[in-house]
Structure formats: structure tokens, C-alpha cells
Amino acid sequence: MRRVTLDDVANLAGVSPITVSRVLRKPDAVSQGLRLRVEAAVTELGYVTNVAASRLASSRSHAIGVIVPTLYNVIFAEYLFALHEVLIEHGFQLIVVNSRYSEIEEENAIKALLGQRVEAIIIAGVNHTTLSRQLLIQAHVPVVETFELSADPININIGMSQELAGHAATRHLLDRGLRRIAFLTGNLDRRAQSRLDGYGIAMEEAGLAGMNVIARIPRHSSVALGSDLFSEMRLRGDLPEAIFCTDDNLALGAMQECRKHGIRMPDDISIIGFHDLEFAACASPSLSSIATRRYETGKLAAEKVLASLNASTKSGVETFDLGFALVPRESTAG
Amino acid sequence: MRRVTLDDVANLAGVSPITVSRVLRKPDAVSQGLRLRVEAAVTELGYVTNVAASRLASSRSHAIGVIVPTLYNVIFAEYLFALHEVLIEHGFQLIVVNSRYSEIEEENAIKALLGQRVEAIIIAGVNHTTLSRQLLIQAHVPVVETFELSADPININIGMSQELAGHAATRHLLDRGLRRIAFLTGNLDRRAQSRLDGYGIAMEEAGLAGMNVIARIPRHSSVALGSDLFSEMRLRGDLPEAIFCTDDNLALGAMQECRKHGIRMPDDISIIGFHDLEFAACASPSLSSIATRRYETGKLAAEKVLASLNASTKSGVETFDLGFALVPRESTAG
DNA sequence: ATGAAAGCGCTAACAA
DNA sequence: TTGTTAGCGCTTTCAT
Numbered sequence: 047m048r049r050v051t052l053d054d055v056a057n058l059a060g061v062s063p064i065t066v067s068r069v070l071r072k073p074d075a076v077s078q079g080l081r082l083r084v085e086a087a088v089t090e091l092g093y094v095t096n097v098a099a100s101r102l103a104s105s106r107s108h109a110i111g112v113i114v115p116t117l118y119n120v121i122f123a124e125y126l127f128a129l130h131e132v133l134i135e136h137g138f139q140l141i142v143v144n145s146r147y148s149e150i151e152e153e154n155a156i157k158a159l160l161g162q163r164v165e166a167i168i169i170a171g172v173n174h175t176t177l178s179r180q181l182l183i184q185a186h187v188p189v190v191e192t193f194e195l196s197a198d199p200i201n202i203n204i205g206m207s208q209e210l211a212g213h214a215a216t217r218h219l220l221d222r223g224l225r226r227i228a229f230l231t232g233n234l235d236r237r238a239q240s241r242l243d244g245y246g247i248a249m250e251e252a253g254l255a256g257m258n259v260i261a262r263i264p265r266h267s268s269v270a271l272g273s274d275l276f277s278e279m280r281l282r283g284d285l286p287e288a289i290f291c292t293d294d295n296l297a298l299g300a301m302q303e304c305r306k307h308g309i310r311m312p313d314d315i316s317i318i319g320f321h322d323l324e325f326a327a328c329a330s331p332s333l334s335s336i337a338t339r340r341y342e343t344g345k346l347a348a349e350k351v352l353a354s355l356n357a358s359t360k361s362g363v364e365t366f367d368l369g370f371a372l373v374p375r376e377s378t379a380g
Numbered sequence: 381m382r383r384v385t386l387d388d389v390a391n392l393a394g395v396s397p398i399t400v401s402r403v404l405r406k407p408d409a410v411s412q413g414l415r416l417r418v419e420a421a422v423t424e425l426g427y428v429t430n431v432a433a434s435r436l437a438s439s440r441s442h443a444i445g446v447i448v449p450t451l452y453n454v455i456f457a458e459y460l461f462a463l464h465e466v467l468i469e470h471g472f473q474l475i476v477v478n479s480r481y482s483e484i485e486e487e488n489a490i491k492a493l494l495g496q497r498v499e500a501i502i503i504a505g506v507n508h509t510t511l512s513r514q515l516l517i518q519a520h521v522p523v524v525e526t527f528e529l530s531a532d533p534i535n536i537n538i539g540m541s542q543e544l545a546g547h548a549a550t551r552h553l554l555d556r557g558l559r560r561i562a563f564l565t566g567n568l569d570r571r572a573q574s575r576l577d578g579y580g581i582a583m584e585e586a587g588l589a590g591m592n593v594i595a596r597i598p599r600h601s602s603v604a605l606g607s608d609l610f611s612e613m614r615l616r617g618d619l620p621e622a623i624f625c626t627d628d629n630l631a632l633g634a635m636q637e638c639r640k641h642g643i644r645m646p647d648d649i650s651i652i653g654f655h656d657l658e659f660a661a662c663a664s665p666s667l668s669s670i671a672t673r674r675y676e677t678g679k680l681a682a683e684k685v686l687a688s689l690n691a692s693t694k695s696g697v698e699t700f701d702l703g704f705a706l707v708p709r710e711s712t713a714g
Numbered sequence: 715a716t717g718a719a720a721g722c723g724c725t726a727a728c729a730a
Numbered sequence: 731t732t733g734t735t736a737g738c739g740c741t742t743t744c745a746t
Contacts, residue, residue: 049497051739062717067741077715092518094494098435099739102722107432118457126451130478139492142476144464158473160428163383184426269659299662305639306664325603328633330640385723396733401725411731433723436738717746722739729734 050091059087070095101163109139110351111159113169115147115235118266121321121340122170125192128344129168136352138165147235153178160185166351172196172203173236188354188361190347194237195367202350203365204343208237211336211370212244215290215318218334218372220252222380224288224316228259230275230300231292232267238292241320245290259286267292272299280307287315288378294319294326297333301377316378322371331376339368384425393421404429435497443473444685445493447503449481449569452600455655455674456504459526462678463502470686472499481569487512494519500685506530506537507570522688522695524681528571529701536684537699538677542571545670545704546578549624549652552668552706554586556714558622558650562593564609564634565626566601572626575654579624593620601626606633614641621649622712628653628660631667635711650712656705665710673702 056063061080068076069084076084087093101107110133114122126142133140141162145152153175159167160181166188172195174182182189182200189201196203219227229245231238242260249258261275272295279285280303291297297319304311311317311331319326322337346366354361390397395414402410403418410418421427435441444467448456460476467474475496479486487509493501494515500522506529508516516523516534523535530537553561563579565572576594583592595609606629613619614637625631631653638645645651645665653660656671680700688695 049739053739063739064717064741065715068716071741075715080716092515094491096436096497096739097495098432098441098497099722100741101432102430102436102724103739103741105722105741117451117460118454120452123452123457157428161431163430163432181426270662273662299659302659302662302664325633325636328604328607328636330636383723386725387723397723398725398734399732402732405725409731414732430723433738434725436740437723437725439725439738715746718744720741720743722741725736725738727734727736730732 049096050093051096052093055084055087055091055093058091059083105163107139107163107165108137109141109162109164111156111162111164111167112140112142113145113152113155113159113167114142115145115170116266117142117144120323121338124340125170125344128341129348132345132348133351147233149173149175149178153181156181165355166190168192168347168351171236172199172205186360188351190350192343192347194240195365199363199365201361201363202347202354203363204346204350204368205366206338206368206370208240209244209247211320211338212241212290213248214244214370214372215241215320215336216245216248218374218378219288219290219316219318220248220254222288222316222378224380225252225254226257226259226286227254227288227290228261228279228286229290229292230261230272230296232263232265232271232296234262234264241292259284267295269295269299269302272296272301273303274299276300276303285309285315289315289317291317291319294321294323294333294335297335297377298325298329301329301331301333311377312379316380318378322373326373327375329377331379334375334378335373337371337373339370342368383430384427385430386427389418389421389425389427392425393417439497441473441497441499442471443475443496443498445489445496445498445501446474446476447479447486447489447493447501448476449479449504450600451476451478454657455672458674459504459678462675463682466679466682467685481567483507483509483512487515490515499689500524502526502681502685505570506533506539520694522685524684526677526681528574529699533697533699535695535697536681536688537697538680538684538702539700540672540702540704542574543578543581545654545672546575546624547582548578548704548706549575549654549670550579550582552708552712553622553624553650553652554582554588556622556650556712558714559586559588560591560593560620561588561622561624562595562613562620563624563626564595564606564630566597566599566605566630568596568598575626593618601629603629603633603636606630606635607637608633610634610637619643619649623649623651625651625653628655628657628667628669631669631711632659632663635663635665635667645711646713650714652712656707660707661709663711665713668709668712669707671705671707673704676702
């Protein structure tokens with residue numbers, strides 16, 4: 047039950063192995079006669095190239111490593127979609143690994159990817175362990191850090207200021223005269239933490255430093271979690287005038303609870319989410335949010351990788367701030 | 381800028397390459413003295429195993445191929461989560477490829493995975509091109525087909541009857557005396573088609589064959605699409621008594637439209653979804669749905685793969701029907 | 715346009 | 731426990 051090899055195909059076609067290899071990789075370099083014979087033999091034997099052998103011999107993996115904290119989130123799905131779209135087109139394989147929001151797992155992921163001799167690494171986030179950072183630098187491959195802005199990028203950085211976005215959302219509520227503003231969140235990953243920082247700064251600027259309310263249950267973000275977070279505040283008899291959710295899913299859950307208990311939006315309570323997911327515009331009331339650019343982040347990351355790989359010279363540090371946009375809708379129409 | 385190899389480490393540690401290899405793979409087979417020296421050398425040089433060389437030499441890839449139609453869907457995220465959980469633990473790498481709901485792309489994905497010499501293939505769906513099926517059979521690796529039941533499984537089949545589930549949802553509405561029942565869907569992939577078949581059969585059994593209403597817009601399923609589908613029916617002045625959505629997301633979108641236009645649920649219209657996503661229980665009204673077992677499907681698939689790989693004998697055909705459950709809630713409380 | 719020789723970096727099998 | 735030898739299946743380089 048031995049697997050079919052190049053040599054088997056070559057024997058059947060009556061040519062040398064290298065000719066078969068050429069037919070498969072650069073068909074134009076082979077005369078039509080031989081090419082047809084080889085192609086027939088390939089089909090007859092059901093030959094499939096052994097990628098490991100090919101990678102070893104050519105010392106090219108045609109693989110690009112991608113690290114995301116989770117696959118359980120549309121945000122990263124949209125981003126991966128863009129990466130796929132561009133890179134697969136150019137003959138690269140994507141090796142996607144999730145770090146489950148852990149810097150230690152991220153470090154292991156980086157080692158695994160380097161073992162695969164990936165030709166570039168695209169990694170969500172800008173905070174890494176010391177060893178991770180060192181490995182990424184020593185790898186001598188293009189490295190793209192995404193979703194946040196780094197004070198000290200390894201190579202290419204494509205992101206936005208999560209803190210400014212959190213600040214903008216909070217300001218929006220403050221500008222409508224709302225003062226008791228709660229921040230709702232699930233697990234506080236780095237990006238959620240930055241948004242929280244932005245919230246804190248805005249509150250302080252408004253002279254409301256003492257009024258911060260942070261509702262947090264350490265679970266992954268979901269509509270159900272939004273309901274739970276809201277319920278908890280309500281049962282505590284501690285409903286604020288406004289809510290800033292780290293995530294539109296949480297906001298939707300909170301809105302469902304409001305409706306269930308006859309709490310009017312935005313009359314009794316204003317709600318703003320984050321990311322501007324697809325459903326935000328069609329919710330009722332429509333949900334105010336901060337629009338972020340997941341697709342564009344992935345697209346640009348992929349393009350920068352391609353550019354780096356084609357460039358003869360090693361590129362220096364480059365930063366791209368893709369920004370965000372406040373999208374005011376009915377849920378905060380004061 | 382040559383990459384560090386086993387030989388480099390061996391030279392530095394003053395041992396033979398195979399000893400380094402052993403320290404990395406079966407440390408217990410090496411004396412402590414040498415092991416420590418080798419480990420020091422590995423750290424000093426920042427050595428990372430070249431996976432391609434390792435795979436070629438050992439003719440083991442420790443990789444498992446997974447094909448899903450999309451990453452853009454919680455259903456598959458939950459399933460992948462389970463696969464990861466079990467298989468990573470056992471030292472396997474997952475190579476996840478998406479076929480974008482295309483049988484041709486699925487065929488290419490299979491070829492790519494075979495090129496990687498994956499040790500098993502786990503594939504969502506039971507319908508493949510003739511060549512795909514042939515490749516899967518000839519690969520002589522465990523093959524698991526999931527999410528549906530096959531009349532003729534290649535090897536292991538873990539799924540449920542999408543048709544019976546569609547039938548059960550429709551019956552549930554019929555049993556409440558509802559007669560004008562619409563079926564809402566986005567892209568009609570195989571599974572959605574089967575649910576539609578189940579709907580058709582139930583309608584026919586109830587003597588309502590002529591009353592089928594199918595609202596379909598060929599986009600990927602989402603809350604926004606549910607809104608659009610509902611709007612279209614409403615503007616056509618053609619609102620049914622009940623709606624069966626292929627997906628809870630569509631149902632949520634439809635519910636939002638109802639609320640926006642003062643259409644009461646379930647008084648004016650009953651709605652049932654599919655998959656029982658997390659938010660179904662906390663929606664308002666709570667959403668009736670068909671609960672499906674994505675996590676369990678992934679878990680069992682992973683376990684069966686492990687069992688097959690450990691078994692000395694090639695396993696025959698096995699089928700596991702994981703079933704589904706009707707979860708009646710307020711949205712259909714007639 | 716085609717082929718021969720050598721070797722990519724590792725591990726299996728065997729020997730010491 | 732450690733090392734030697736050979737080779738996994740392909741592609742590079744250099745010849746023809």
C-alpha cells in the first residue's frame with residue numbers, strides 16, 4: 047500500500063523524475079508530447095505531490111502562519127476571510143492557529159509555525175511574551191501585527207487605537223448629557239481592556255471619575271452574556287442611564303432584557319455597542335456602535351505580506367492606523 | 381542567514397544528530413547528562429525542528445485534514461472547537477480548509493490535504509464529486525463525514541437527518557393549527573435543502589401541498605438577511621401565519637422586523653428557527669428552535685479518528701445518528 | 715528541452 | 731544508552 051511517488055509516474059511515462067516534476071510545476075518548460083504522457087500517467091496513478099518532500103527540497107513552504115485568539119468570533123472570521131481571499135489566490139497555504147487569548151499558547155503557536163518554516167507570520171495583537179518577540183524577530187520573515195497599534199512594532203503593524211475608540215463611544219454618551227454610564231464586558235482581553243481604559247479616561251475628563259461602573263463576567267462574549275450582565279445590574283437595583291458594551295453581541299443581549307422588562311431605549315436607557323456587526327442596523331431600536339475595519343485589516347495585512355515577500359530588501363517598521371467610526375443610531379438618540 | 385539544523389545543535393553539544401533528535405522526541409531514552417547538554421544547545425541556538433524534514437523521514441505527518449464549507453458560521457466554529465480540543469491534545473495538527481460550499485473547491489481541498497499526507501480526513505457533508513469520493517477511498521486513511529446521514533458512507537458517518545428535523549419543525553407549527561407556513565432561507569446548501577424537503581413533506585402530509593411559501597435570497601445567512609426576507613414578504617402584503625427559518629439568525633432578523641411593525645409573536649405570527657443558538661433562549665419572545673449537536677459531532681468525530689488510527693485493523697463503515705431535539709418556546713406558544 | 719547527480723534535514727533500523 | 735548508515739521524495743544545479 048505504498049504511496050505513489052514521482053518515480054512511479056516517471057517510470058510509467060518513460061521519462062526522468064525531474065521531467066515529471068517540471069510538468070507539475072512549470073508545464074511550459076516541457077514539450078507537449080512529454081507533457082501529455084506525464085499527465086496521463088499522473089491521472090492513471092492518482093499521483094499527488096508529497097508536500098513535505100517538496101518543501102524540504104525547495105526550502106520553500108509556500109505557507110503563511112496566522113495566529114488569532116479564537117475562531118469563535120465573527121470579527122476574526124471576517125479578518126480570516128480577507129486573508130484567505132488574497133493569499134490563497136497567490137498560491138499560499140494558510141496555517142491558522144488559535145492562541146485562546148493566552149500569551150503562552152501564542153508562544154507555542156509561534157514555535158509550531160516556525161517549525162513549519164512559514165514564510166510570514168500574521169498575528170492578532172501586539173503584546174507578546176519576551177521569547178515570542180525574540181522568536182518573531184529572529185525568524186527573519188515578514189511579521190504583521192494587527193488590530194491594535196504598537197508603541198514598538200516588530201515589523202508591520204496594521205490596527206487602530208482601541209483606547210481612542212472606547213473614549214469616543216463614552217464621549218458620545220456623555221455628550222448626550224448622560225452621566226451614569228456602565229461598561230459591560232466579558233473576558234477582558236487586551237483590546238477590551240484598552241476600550242475600558244478609554245472609557246475611564248473619558249469619564250475622568252468629564253469629572254465623573256468616581257462614577258465608573260464596570261459589569262464583568264469572565265465568559266466569552268455572547269448575546270446570552272449580555273442578558274446576564276444586564277440582569278445582574280437590574281436585580282441589584284442599579285440600572286445606569288447608559289451602557290457601553292465591549293461588543294454588539296452584549297448590547298443585543300442587554301436590549302433583549304430591556305424589552306422584556308419594559309425599559310425603553312433610549313428614553314430610559316441608552317446603549318452603544320462595538321464593532322458595528324451586521325445586525326446593529328436592523329435591530330429595534332437600531333443600535334449605535336463603533337464601526338471597525340476587520341476586512342480591511344486582513345486585506346491590507348495580506349497585501350503587505352505579499353509585498354514584503356516580493357521585495358528584495360528587508361522592509362523596516364511600518365505602521366498603518368485604519369481608524370474607526372462612530373455610528374450613532376436610535377439606541378442613543380437623545 | 382542559514383536556519384539552525386539538528387547538526388548544528390549536535391556539534392555544539394558534542395553529540396550525534398540522532399541523540400538530539402531523541403532528546404526532542406523521546407527524552408526518556410537519553411541519559412540526563414547528555415539531555416541537559418543538548419537542551420542547553422537547543423536553547424542557545426534557538427533551534428526549531430523542521431517539520432517538513434521530520435515528516436519526510438518518519439513518513440508521519442501528525443496532521444489531520446478538516447474540510448468545512450465556511451468559517452463564517454458559529455455552527456462550524458463550535459464543531460472545530462471540539463475537534464481542536466480533542467485532537468491537539470493528542471499531538472495532532474489540524475489543517476482546516478474551507479470549501480466555500482462548492483464541491484469543486486472541496487475536491488481541490490481534498491487533493492491539497494492528501495498532498496500533506498494527512499492521517500485522517502474529517503469532512504462536513506456527505507455529497508462529493510465522483511473524483512472526490514474516489515480520492516477519499518483510495519487515500520486509505522480514516523474518513524469521517526459529518527452533519528448529515530449518508531445512504532452510502534465512505535467510512536465513518538456522524539450526523540443527523542436534516543430532513544426529519546425540517547419535518548419536525550414544520551409539524552410543530554401544523555400541530556398548533558397553523559396552515560399558512562413560510563420557509564425562509566438564504567443560500568440553499570445541501571443541509572438547508574434537506575430541511576426544505578422535510579418542510580415540503582410535512583406540508584403535503586397535512587394536505588397543504590399547494591400552500592408552500594418559500595422566501596429565499598441567495599446570500600449567506602445572517603440576522604440582516606432575516607430582516608430582508610421578512611420585509612420582502614411584508615411589503616408584498618403576503619404575511620403567513622407562521623415562519624420556519626433555516627437558521628436562528630434569520631429568525632432573529634424576522635423577529636426584529638415584526639417588532640418594528642407591531643406584529644405580535646406568537647399572536648399574529650409564530651416563528652421557529654433552527655440550531656438553537658445561544659441567544660434563542662434569551663430572545664424576547666424566546667425563540668422556538670431545533671437543537672442540533674455541533675459540539676458532540678466534533679467530539680465524536682475526533683474520538684473516532686483517534687480510535688481508527690490506534691486500531692491495527694482498518695475499520696468498516698459505521699454510522700452514528702446524533703439526532704436533534706425540538707425546543708418549543710414562546711415564539712410558537714399557540 | 716531533458717537528464718544525472720547531489721542533497722534538503724530529519725528519523726528508522728541496525729550496530730556497538 | 732549512543733552512534734552509524736541509509737534513505738524518505740522531492741528539487742536544485744549543472745550538464746548535455
